[in-house]
Amino acid sequence: MIYAKIMHHIERQIEAGTLKPGSKLPSIRSLSETFGCSNNTVIKAYSELEKKHLIYTVPKSGFYIVENMYPRNADAAINPVVDFLSAGPDKSIMPFRDYQHCINQAIEIYKEDMFTYSDKQGLYSLRSELARHLQDLQVFTVPERICIVSGSQQALHLFVSLPFPNGKHDICVEQPTHRSLIESIKLQGTKTFGVGITHEGIDLNHLESLFKRNTIKFFYTVSRFHNPTGFSYSNAQKRKIVELAQKYDVYIIEDDYMGDLDTNLKQDPMFAYDPSGRVIYTKSFSKVMLPGLRLGLAVVPDSMKDQFLRTKFASDLHTPVLTQGALEIYLKSGMYAAHILRMREIYSRKAELLQEAYRAHLPAEVTYSGSMSGFYSTISLPGRLKAKNLVDHLRKQQVLVDDVRGMFLPEFERDTMIRLSVSQVDEALIHTGIRLIASEITKLQLNKWDVKFV
Ligand SMILES: Cc1ncc(COP(=O)(O)O)c(C=O)c1O
Incomplete structure (x- = not known):
């Protein structure tokens, strides 16, 4: 498939740093000439790259590489930040x-x-x-x-x-x-x-x-x-x-x-x-x-x-x-309606991936919430694990999550729940993030860390 070849070619250039974040991609016509294919094939490749959040469109201007897609320093490249904390919309698709x-x-x-x-x-x-x-x-x-x-x-x-x-x-x-x-x-x-x-x-x-x-x-x-x-x-x-x-x-x-x-x-x-x-x-x-x-x-x-x-x-x-x-x-x-259709597609895909990752990685005794769309879900911790403690340990693993203590009235306050927002997490990192959360929970359960008991 030529469109897959085009995708591969661009992905390699992004990884190598030849195509820098924010830079403009070749026009559809010039790429179709380079690959000897139709404009539609290039459009298909670009739209698939967009779905992977590697590039974005600016109407009447062209296609650009998403900012901060690839971490700049070597350490971050090995261990990228998985940000389940930020609760704003996905920055790469803000209109x-x-x-x-x-x-x-x-x-x-x-x-x-x-x-x-x-x-x-x-x-x-x-x-x-x-x-x-x-x-x-x-x-x-x-x-x-x-x-x-x-x-x-x-x-x-x-x-x-x-x-x-x-x-x-x-x-x-x-x-x-x-x-x-x-x-x-x-x-x-x-x-x-x-x-x-x-x-x-x-x-x-x-x-x-x-x-x-x-x-x-x-x-x-x-x-x-x-x-x-x-x-x-x-x-x-x-x-x-x-x-x-x-x-x-x-x-x-x-x-x-x-x-x-x-x-x-x-x-x-x-x-x-x-x-x-x-x-x-x-x-x-x-x-x-x-x-x-x-x-x-x-x-x-x-x-x-x-x-x-x-x-x-x-x-x-x-x-x-x-x-x-x-x-x-x-x-x-009609821009709003078109934007919303796109957002629905992106967030429902992310929410489904998140639920799939919960099912695949979380220990059986851990319960979780969430739906097949939207941003938010919670994980309720088993036994006497403290959310604050887990949040601190996860931060060291470059996984950011929110403890929800501030979301309770004083008489309800509980420290046994974390909130995850999937909006700013790249799809490719969802499973990685949940795997790390699951492993930290297991470590804390085994009392390998300084678990503070109530
Ligand atoms: C439940 C809920 N309502 C409303 C909002 C948004 O409020 P606003 O329109 O003031 O940005 C938020 C944002 O975090 C929210 O979580």
Whole structure:
């Protein structure tokens, strides 16, 4: 196969350092002349190399070698860092060049409006576009209820402090849960109840008793690709949770931060089971796109909108308008949809590889979570092994993982779980990383290291 020959030729040049990270590859036409083949054969070779994250495309410019693909020093080449810690999107596929184009377009179209004070709720034209986009996620709403926020974290932080129409004050969260939400709760000193989450979800009877016995204003839930466990509720579980919220007059904040990555298009958000305002839906553009943009949205009930926007106005007047204008164009042009299709493919492949590696290498007594897409999963340690201890030992082996202590409320805190994010780990290193984790766990179990007992 000529395309395989072309791939081999380029891979060898990358390894030898003849093709340096960031450098441009020969054009399709010139390579087809060199190899005496059709343009399609070269395109096939380039697209296979792209799938292996060795090269990337810049539209209208060409193909480039991925940065930092091969470690620079000899030691790192033998023992590359396996980074299960970084939780941002895969840097090699961040669409920043496309976004640059959209920023330029936004300035051309909206001119100085991209640089003046703007609507505290967000650009109306963007909200209209988002209302259309949200339909693909089974969220049917109107632009008037969508509030653009400076990252979905801003909305979560505001909801922790805002009064709710049910007149209640406390919060209920899954345990563990998203670290920044725990930070908001701690900073604002809000009384909070936790409900444990496992790879099967939460105990609905426990949730009901918490709703019944306490004055809970909202239940915060990450309904798919939960952070840190990767768990996604079934539609039946989501419907049941919404019913409980209706019965006990509790609001739900549904954080759908990675919803776009779901390859199972039959999954409904909780919002679909009660679009009246009982379920407040939040969406982020960080994990699926560019976290530095700090763009997110919340679908806020009419009864809370004024108060929500007043509080947001007091904190930052409005979310930067240039990136909003660019997002509108990014969505309208179809670039977002194309990008998401690519991301789904990449992350579901990585998630499957990770689950395969867990099954192949982890000792039988170690349990793990995760799904067939998204970024996150957890490994629960057996016996009296401490996560912090394992994290430190793994760092010496160049394997980075997160211990999840900061993701628990103080009364739940546990040091027996590590979180792995697969987003920035090269596919070729997933099995290597899990093998090293498995071997460190075994060593610690055999008490070869300084295991600290509780
Ligand atoms: C559960 C969850 N929600 C939301 C976010 C993203 O928030 P933002 O849109 O503010 O970047 C994260 C990021 O880590 C997260 O883990």
